[in-house]
Amino acid sequence: MTAIDPILMPDARANWSDAEVAVLEAVKTCCERWGVEKVTVDDIARQAGVSRATLYRLFPGGKEVVFDAHRVYELDQFFDVLLAHVDGADTLEELLVRAVTGSIRELRADEHIAIMLASEPGAVVSDLTVDGLPRIIRVASAYLVPLLDPFMPRDQSRALVDLLVRLVVSYFLAPSDLVDLTDRDETRAFLAPFIPTPDPQPTDFDPHLIQT
Amino acid sequence: MTAIDPILMPDARANWSDAEVAVLEAVKTCCERWGVEKVTVDDIARQAGVSRATLYRLFPGGKEVVFDAHRVYELDQFFDVLLAHVDGADTLEELLVRAVTGSIRELRADEHIAIMLASEPGAVVSDLTVDGLPRIIRVASAYLVPLLDPFMPRDQSRALVDLLVRLVVSYFLAPSDLVDLTDRDETRAFLAPFIPTPDPQPTDFDPHLIQT
């Protein structure tokens, strides 16, 4: 597994204590059971087997802080799985194809996100577009950009990851009938125009492929 | 379909208006989404596409009344399905076997009850035992006892239905490894001791079979 630049990810890979993990897992459980908008701090503490006082000590600031931490926690887990999925790819194309298909599959399989979408569409869609997208791009870049170092300079890889993250989010939120990004072959063809080659050649870039 | 004695069921088979049905269906939807304990009157009204004022006008008394009405509504639907399931049985044995297997299967398949069990175990278990069982026996008897008229006198059929309803509830709440009441043949064998025969013969009644 490639080493992750700690400077790019000052807050990621946080190592939570047992009690903190219990709380963060409890957030997930409670959200799955009741939907985000119905979960209270009491619910989380009870589910975590922790007193409310302890919860506020672990996460000073209360509910918002806990939910923020939970998002980071989920993001960490997401990229753990994704990096494992990508591991072993030895060409740029293979790396990107696996990253994209892996992301989409993981997002589709993630009951948690699905339920969040179902129970509070406005909030999550907003998180993934207006509010949350910049953070997701930042975190995703922190994880993924270093993986591209063998293939291109940083400037270029940043732009590429930025673009691909936006595409993945868009195609997750609004799946297209035209391309199935869970399928590696389809994704390979789809990505071709975006993948720079050492031997540059004219691309069939078609702006219609980009949807928001 | 056998006619139902209206005297035995003064409140069942209520004919709800469109708006009332919308509200009662909304209760179901909301409970499935958030769990019973998290549902508010606002949620129900919004889901039903009805103003809160209208909801209180349709069900004067508010939340409790709506939820009670919803239980009656669900019970009606349950027995509609069950009667259809039982329809066509021409022997007492077949009638009872179908009633029992049909009940258990329907209960197991009912997401709504399953979710209620999952999200508020205490309340539902209490409803099906301490508080709700007498009403369930009453309603079930109203539906089922008349079906037994061709086979036995009322006194006997009342006692039999009473017993079978208790067994069904018990085996639904706490399934046994010893007998599968979704299986008709197993159920036939299981019910044999309880089914009176025109030509009475010694039964192998085994009290261990009864669980509470």
Next chain:
DNA sequence: TGACAGTGAGACATATTCTGTCTTAGTGTC
């Protein structure tokens, strides 16, 4: 046209719940 039943929107007081902070008493560890 006008009476009328039914409705949505929302104001309102009350009741209930949730939040975040605090104190207390109880654990186990060094």
Next chain:
DNA sequence: GACACTAAGACAGAATATGTCTCACTGTCA
């Protein structure tokens, strides 16, 4: 015995839910 950590729960204030109202609007009859 000092220490860090915790559960339990009191507490005030904020937020939300409940149930009752009023009012304006709509469509339907006569």
